[in-house]
Amino acid sequence: MALMKVKFDMKKRVKLAQGLWLMYWLAVMAGVLVFSMGLFFKIELRKRSEMMDNKESHFVPNLLILAGLVACGINTFGGKICYDSLDATKFAKWKPLLKPFLVGCLLFNVLLFFTAFLCFTMRLALQFTLAEGLKNSMKYYKDTDTPGRCFMKRTLDLTQIEFRCCGNNNYKDWFEIQWISNRYLDFSSKEVKDRISSNVDGQYLMDGVPFSCCNPSSPRPCIQYQVTNNSAHYSYDHHTEELNIWKRGCKEALLSYYGGMMNTIGMLVLLVNVLEVAVMVGLQYVNTALSTLVNPEDPESESEGWLLEKTVKETFTDLMEKMKSLGKGNQVEGGGEEQVVTTVS
Amino acid sequence: MALMKVKFDLKKRVKLAQGLWLMYWLAVMAGILVFSMGLFFKIELRKRSEMMDNNESHFVPNLLILVGLMACGVNAFGGKICHDSLVPAKFAKWQPMLKFFLGGCVLFNALLFFTALLCFTMRIALQFTLAEGLKNSMKYYKDTDTPGRCFMKRTLDLTQIEFRCCGNNNYRDWFEIQWISNRYLDFSSSEVRDRVMSNVEGKYLVEGVPFSCCNPSSPRPCIQYQLTNNSAHYSYDHHTEELNIWMHGCKEALLSYYGGMMNTIGAMVLLVTILEVGVMVGLQYLRTSLETLANPDEPENESEGWLLEKSFKETIAEFMEKVKSLGKGAQVEAGEDGQEQAVATVS
Numbered sequence: 001m002a003l004m005k006v007k008f009d010m011k012k013r014v015k016l017a018q019g020l021w022l023m024y025w026l027a028v029m030a031g032v033l034v035f036s037m038g039l040f041f042k043i044e045l046r047k048r049s050e051m052m053d054n055k056e057s058h059f060v061p062n063l064l065i066l067a068g069l070v071a072c073g074i075n076t077f078g079g080k081i082c083y084d085s086l087d088a089t090k091f092a093k094w095k096p097l098l099k100p101f102l103v104g105c106l107l108f109n110v111l112l113f114f115t116a117f118l119c120f121t122m123r124l125a126l127q128f129t130l131a132e133g134l135k136n137s138m139k140y141y142k143d144t145d146t147p148g149r150c151f152m153k154r155t156l157d158l159t160q161i162e163f164r165c166c167g168n169n170n171y172k173d174w175f176e177i178q179w180i181s182n183r184y185l186d187f188s189s190k191e192v193k194d195r196i197s198s199n200v201d202g203q204y205l206m207d208g209v210p211f212s213c214c215n216p217s218s219p220r221p222c223i224q225y226q227v228t229n230n231s232a233h234y235s236y237d238h239h240t241e242e243l244n245i246w247k248r249g250c251k252e253a254l255l256s257y258y259g260g261m262m263n264t265i266g267m268l269v270l271l272v273n274v275l276e277v278a279v280m281v282g283l284q285y286v287n288t289a290l291s292t293l294v295n296p297e298d299p300e301s302e303s304e305g306w307l308l309e310k311t312v313k314e315t316f317t318d319l320m321e322k323m324k325s326l327g328k329g330n331q332v333e334g335g336g337e338e339q340v341v342t343t344v345s
Numbered sequence: 346m347a348l349m350k351v352k353f354d355l356k357k358r359v360k361l362a363q364g365l366w367l368m369y370w371l372a373v374m375a376g377i378l379v380f381s382m383g384l385f386f387k388i389e390l391r392k393r394s395e396m397m398d399n400n401e402s403h404f405v406p407n408l409l410i411l412v413g414l415m416a417c418g419v420n421a422f423g424g425k426i427c428h429d430s431l432v433p434a435k436f437a438k439w440q441p442m443l444k445f446f447l448g449g450c451v452l453f454n455a456l457l458f459f460t461a462l463l464c465f466t467m468r469i470a471l472q473f474t475l476a477e478g479l480k481n482s483m484k485y486y487k488d489t490d491t492p493g494r495c496f497m498k499r500t501l502d503l504t505q506i507e508f509r510c511c512g513n514n515n516y517r518d519w520f521e522i523q524w525i526s527n528r529y530l531d532f533s534s535s536e537v538r539d540r541v542m543s544n545v546e547g548k549y550l551v552e553g554v555p556f557s558c559c560n561p562s563s564p565r566p567c568i569q570y571q572l573t574n575n576s577a578h579y580s581y582d583h584h585t586e587e588l589n590i591w592m593h594g595c596k597e598a599l600l601s602y603y604g605g606m607m608n609t610i611g612a613m614v615l616l617v618t619i620l621e622v623g624v625m626v627g628l629q630y631l632r633t634s635l636e637t638l639a640n641p642d643e644p645e646n647e648s649e650g651w652l653l654e655k656s657f658k659e660t661i662a663e664f665m666e667k668v669k670s671l672g673k674g675a676q677v678e679a680g681e682d683g684q685e686q687a688v689a690t691v692s
Contacts, residue, residue, distance in 0.1 A: 144564035157561035161506060184565045186579035211567040214556040216502035219489035220529045222556040234531035 002306035008289040010300045016289070017085045020282040024079035027279055028072055030272045035068025037265050044261065050155050051254065052126075053133035060122050063115050064265070067108075071276070074108060077101070078283055085286055098287045105280045112273040119266030123259050130251050134168045141210070142181040157212035163257065165250035166213035171227070173249070178203040179210060209245055218243040281307065347651035353634040355645050361634070362430045365627040369424035372624055373417055375617045380413025382610050389606065395500050396599065397471075398478035405467050408460050409610070416621070419453055422446070423628060430631055443632050450625040457618040464611030468604045475596050479513045486555070487526040502557035508602065510595035511558035516572070518594070523548040524555060554590055563588040626652065 008016070042061035049056055081098070084090035137156050143149045160166055167173035185192050185204055196202050207228045214222035223244050226232040238244075289305035308315050353361070387406035394401055426443070429435035482501050488494045505511055512518035530537050530549055541549050552573050559567035568589050571577040583589075634650030653660050 150564075153564070154561045161561070180566050181564070184579055189579075211556045211559040211569070212561065216499045216506070216557065219495075219498070219526070221525050224556070234529055234534075 002304075003308040003311055005304055005306045006285065008285075008303050008305050013286070013289050013303070014086060016282065017082050017286055020279060020286060021079055021082040023275070023279050023282065024075050024082060027075040027272075027275055028079065030275055031068050031071030031075055033068070034071060034269060034272055035065055037268065038062070038064025038066075038068055041261065041265060044258075048155075048159070048254070050152065051133050051137055051159060051250075052129045053136050055133070056129050057125060060115075060118050060262075063118065064269070067112055067115050067269075070108060071112075071272070074105060075276075075279070078105075078279060081283070082286065085290060091290060095291075098283075102280065102284055102287070105276070105283070109273060109276050109280065112269060112276060116266045116269040116273060119262045119269060122262055123255070126258055127251075127255060130254055131168070134251055134254075138168060138173060138177055138179065141177075141179045144181060145183065157210060159250060159254075160210070160212040160246070163250060163253040164215075164246050165248045165253035166209060166246040167249055168251050169249040170247065171209050171213055171245055174209045174213070175205060175207050178205060180204060180206075213245040215243050215246055220244070347649075348653040348656060350649055350651045351630065351634075353630075353648050353650050358631070358634055358648070359431060361627065361631055362427050365624060365631060366424055366427040368620070368624050368627065369420050369427060372420040372617075372620055373424065375620055376413050376416030376420055378413075379416060379614060379617055380410055382613065383407070383409025383411075383413055386606065386610060389603075393500075393504065393599070395497065396478050396482055396504060396595075397474045398481050400478065401474050402470060405460075405463050405607075408463065409614070412457060412460050412614075415453060416457075416617070419450065420621075420624070423450075423624060426628070427631065430635060433635075436635060440632075440636070443628075447625065447629055447632070450621070450628070454618060454621050454625065457614060457621060461611045461614040461618060464607045464614060467607055468600070471603055472596075472600060475599055476513070479596055479599075483513060483518060483522055483524065486522075486524045489526060490528065502555060504595060504599075505555070505557040505591070508595060508598040509560075509591050510593045510598035511554055511591040512594055513596050514594040515592065516554050516558055516590055519554045519558070520550060520552055523550060525549060525551070558590040560588050560591055563590075565589070 038061045041064065042058060045052075045056050045058060045061065078101075081091075081094050081101075084094060137152055140146070140149045140152045141156055142153070144153050182204075187193065192204065195206070196204055199205055206225065208225035209227060211222070211224060214224065223233055223236065223241075227245070228238050230237055284307060285305040288309075289303045292303045292305070293301050310318065383406045386409065387403060390397075390401055390403060390406065423446075426436075426439050426446075429439060482497055485491070485494045485497045486501055487498070489498050527549075532538065532541075537549065540551075541547050544550055551570060553570035554572065556567070556569060559569065568578055568581065568586075572590075573583050575582055629652060630650040633654075634648045637648045637650070638646050655663070
């Protein structure tokens with residue numbers, strides 16, 4: 001019993017082929033879209049790879065780029081088949097290829113679904129990468145004279161300005177590391193010597209933040225140093241002051257930025273997946289409709305199209321039988337050869 | 346003597362009509378481009394109108410928007426004419442209008458050229474507007490509690506961060522105004538009182554700049570206050586220190602940004618003008634070649650097309666005569682009315 005049988009006459013077949021050709025061109029553009037989204041995502045990850053300690057995994061954007069290219073190729077080929085299907089002689093040369101092509105489409109759709117799923121789950125991996133990377137960024141903030149790290153200060157400053165964040169989890173992270181280089185500290189001064197000797201690691205720690213943590217929306221000039229010392233500034237209470245510096249941590253800010261990007265990309269890939277499944281179903285109908293012409297010589301005759309030749313269960317058991325027979329065939333061949341060899345010798 | 350005469354057979358006419366139809370559609374897209382450039386320019390001016398004291402003239406972007414819309418209309422109409430020119434019956438209904446349409450195209454091209462010229466010269470007007478506007482912006486920087494000016498601090502901070510500039514001409518402009526609000530000054534402290542009294546106008550002036558002047562590329566944490574006092578900071582010389590704060594003034598930075606934008610827009614409008622002149626010339630050739638068909642019912646005939654019916658001088662002379670005769674005709678009419686009145690009085 002064929003699955004979802006539909007009767008086709010000449011007019012209906014032509015309409016199906018034309019509609020499918022149009023959908024295939026839409027699918028090619030969707031493939032280009034997936035490719036460009038993968039490229040954009042890759043570039044965004046590279047731009048901030050310093051924040052992620054150059055350890056971020058590029059697996060998902062690479063997969064998106066590959067899937068986009070494969071989609072373009074498959075859909076162009078499918079469109080060509082649809083275009084030729086209106087002409088019986090041209091279609092005849094494509095006929096033997098169609099069944100393997102449809103199987104390939106099925107595997108590609110599974111890959112696309114897997115890619116969309118990965119986009120949504122990559123957020124977890126990114127969370128750990130960012131936490132580690134930002135901690136190191138802050139540690140190397142002062143090393144503007146160390147080759148390889150001399151631009152960390154600039155990158156972190158620009159990130160804090162752009163994403164409106166301060167520190168890793170919040171601004172207090174800056175109190176726990178020395179972010180002023182020793183080159184700019186006057187070690188003959190009593191104040192500096194006191195601070196360093198009061199610290200176990202000999203670091204110059206202070207309750208201050210870099211200028212990039214300052215919030216432009218604050219009504220008063222930015223208070224960067226002695227942030228927790230209310231008496232150091234006129235009419236200032238650091239518990240109630242909310243507009244002075246950014247309250248958010250950069251880990252949260254970057255995560256929400258990348259998370260939003262990945263959710264959007266995952267959604268779009270799912271939609272492309274739905275389109276690909278639809279064109280695959282359409283091509284199967286075209287294939288079966290043209291194969292079952294009542295009178296092969298007369299293109300105007302009626303025909304039937306279906307999704308699967310037998311029911312899902314029967315098709316599945318058929319497939320299992322085929323695979324078993326392939327396995328048995330190899331075994332039989334192996335056994336026969338050995339027997340022949342032993343008999344001869 | 347016709348100017349730039351060209352012989353046309355049917356094949357050549359059809360090719361001309363088809364090519365011209367394609368060029369007209371390109372010109373429609375060019376019109377959309379001009380429209381969107383005008384819109385973009387207008388939005389950019391509005392975004393920073395606070396820096397220009399809300400006094401900036403929107404004449405140029407408005408003109409660009411208008412010209413873009415007109416270009417779309419004129420070119421769509423021209424394309425329709427070209428499409429119909431291949432069928433003599435359809436072309437016959439357009440024929441009487443064509444001369445006026447081409448006259449209108451000439452005027453439109455002159456307007457387009459004028460717009461491009463304006464784009465290049467608007468820079469001068471912008472220079473004065475920016476100088477005045479930025480000076481006032483800095484003056485109102487501290488007024489974060491005055492309604493209508495409470496966002497000036499934020500706007501100016503974001504501008505200095507984005508355009509990498511400090512102050513009007515340079516960072517010293519901040520030394521001459523009070524940019525810290527009185528609400529945050531402790532008037533019981535002797536330091537504050539000394540500073541305020543030492544100033545003629547009672548302003549609290551410091552040798553410091555806001556945090557938005559800080560340069561992230563500086564290897565050391567930003568030095569905002571006591572900028573010219575070398576002894577206040579360890580290993581610091583304000584004469585040689587170049588990376589600490591931004592050295593450019595915001596007037597220069599904004600001017601170069603808008604200047605670049607206007608130069609690009611002006612150049613593109615010039616290119617669009619050239620395209621429009623091209624399609625106008627093509628339409629003139631098409632019109633004349635279809636009008637001079639020896640036998641209108643036989644479309645396979647040869648015909649001639651030209652740019653101007655007579656030489657350039659003669660066309661100008663004719664045009665002047667026409668204008669004069671129109672003027673004389675108006676006078677004569679008025680004279681006739683006068684005569685009638687005289688007749689009435691006589692009778």
